[in-house]
Amino acid sequence: MLRIGLSGGIGAGKSTVSTEFSKCGGIVVDGDVIAREVVQPGTEGLAKLVEAFGQEILLPDGALNRPALAAIAFPDDEKRATLNGIVHPLVGKRRAELIEAAPADAVIVEDIPLLVESQMAPLFPLVVIVDADVETRVKRLVEQRGMPEEDARHRIAAQATEGQRRAVADVWLHNSGSVEDLAERARTLWQERIVPFAHNVAAREPVRVTPHLVPPDPTWPDQASRIVARLNAACGHRAVRIDHIGSTAVPGLDAKDVIDVQVTVPSLPVADELVDALLAAGYPRIDAFTDTPHTPDPALWHKRLHASADPGRPTNVHIRVDGWPGQQFALLFRDWLIAEPDVRAEYLTLKREVAAAGHQTTAEYTDAKEPWFVDAYHRAWEWADTTGWKP
Incomplete structure (x- = not known):
């Protein structure tokens, strides 16, 4: 099994890369999807969030009001730490369950938004980071997700910096162009590096290098x-x-x-x-x-x-x-x-x-x-x- 760590700032285009890796045969374990799953109504996660942040983070039907929670937690370092302390362990437990259920020869793509912040990068044989400049990301969040600009900037500011991400990145995919361009580069990366890497691990074969x-x-x-x-x-x-x-x-x-x-x-x-x-x-x-x-x-x-x-x-x-x-x-x-x-x-x-x-x-x-x-x-x-x- 080869595990790939995939991350990137909000609005950078990580989901496009994740989707292409899935099409290529990777088993994607999506941290965002799991994070939503572990705070569904009736879960331990949602109960702990309500205890920490109050009933105002709930919608009338009892589901989590994500914008309301974000407005409370993201501008405040202490409250954001409380949020992460509740959600991250639950996400980690569910992630481990999904990986354990995967075939032994699978390529597991772990899509983890806070890979850098949670200091998980060294756990992966390969780390792929998707990035775009801040203004591009803000524009995408406002136009494509309908997020207020102030909230978008708060979310970006609360995440790792470009320098912190570069420090852990084995592969850096800068997404300043079209979705099609990023998808093509993701497919090329998969075929030219990830597939041979997975083959070599399965065969227990190191890369052979001609010295020059x-x-x-x-x-x-x-x-x-x-x-x-x-x-x-x-x-x-x-x-x-x-x-x-x-x-x-x-x-x-x-x-x-x-x-x-x-x-x-x-x-x-x-x-x-x-x-x-x-x-x-x-x-x-x-x-x-x-x-x-x-x-x-x-x-x-x-x-x-x-x-x-x-x-x-x-x-x-x-x-x-x-x-x-x-x-x-x-x-x-x-x-x-x-x-x-x-x-x-x-x-x-x-x-x-x-x-x-x-x-x-x-x-x-x-x-x-x-x-x-x-x-x-x-x-x-x-x-x-x-x-x-x-x-």
């Missing part, structure tokens, strides 16, 4: 932050720490467009306990793996390696044991390159020479660099001793 260098991408750190958050959610207490490592963690350095992340664990048996959780997060295991030893005990260089099944974001997840030399060197090497421009330039020259040889696999590319690392390992530790570096 690209110029530094200023968004690599932000992408890595999302991956680290996702891995933290998957690994929980079993991870001692999780770090962005490798060349994409070094500002200004050419690199393969692959994010490398190190998960530090207490032992290799703990790493083996993470297989299913990491697969659910979109990172199937490749196999038991050993780094090239640079100390006399090769056993201390064993690790576990996972890689992303998402064709849109190749990622390597190295699981190493806390305090073992491979775990420490991954952190040391990154920090050494950041701190020493001459070493960084030397390494870049090596990378370009190796890349020019046209290696077809990452293993071949890595092996070609290894002779340089024999000396670099000792130089890096000498620098650590001189500077007092600590992992």
